[in-house]
Amino acid sequence: MPDHYCPDCDVEMEATTATAEGVGDLYIETEREDGILKRLGVESQTPLTALLCPECGLTRFYADIPE
Template identity: 45%
Template sequence: MDNDETLCPDCSVEMEALTLRALGYNSKIALVTDEPQDDLLGRLGPNKKYDIVPYVCPECSLTRLYADIDE
């Protein structure tokens, strides 16, 4: 991710990458598209899923969520 993309638009401070967790046993948060996966499972129904990478500003607490599309 580019440095310009991780600067807080309000404070111009470098935002910190954190880990997003779901409460509960074996829960995972993901972004899901309407596009099918490219593999055999995609032909059977499941859609593409992307992990979420959160960035938080240490000054104002602005939080942005980015899809990790480079998996």
Template identity: 65%
Template sequence: MSERHCPDCNVQMEKTNVTAEGVGDLYVETDREGGVLDRLGVGYQTPLHAFLCPECGIIKVYANLP
């Protein structure tokens, strides 16, 4: 995953992990044929990556698209 910049502070964001207690990796899941996620190239289970801004604390989550 390429580097990301904060839309508010314009500084490089740091890759981080976002988890829920008892849950492993986050991912997008879809089984809808022809839906918006399918049109975007998001597979049945597509990993998500989180980035944190060290200045303002905003966290952005991105799908790992091809």
């Protein structure tokens, strides 16, 4: 995954783990007939990567979209 920088602090965000109790990996459901995700080639369940700003705590999720 390319480097991502916090839009507020301009420091490199760090990979982190986001979990929900009783749930394994996080992913997005993308089962759609049409729409932007289908046009991007995103499958029905796409894994998410969580990144955290070590300065302010901003957390962002990124879908692992194949190129």
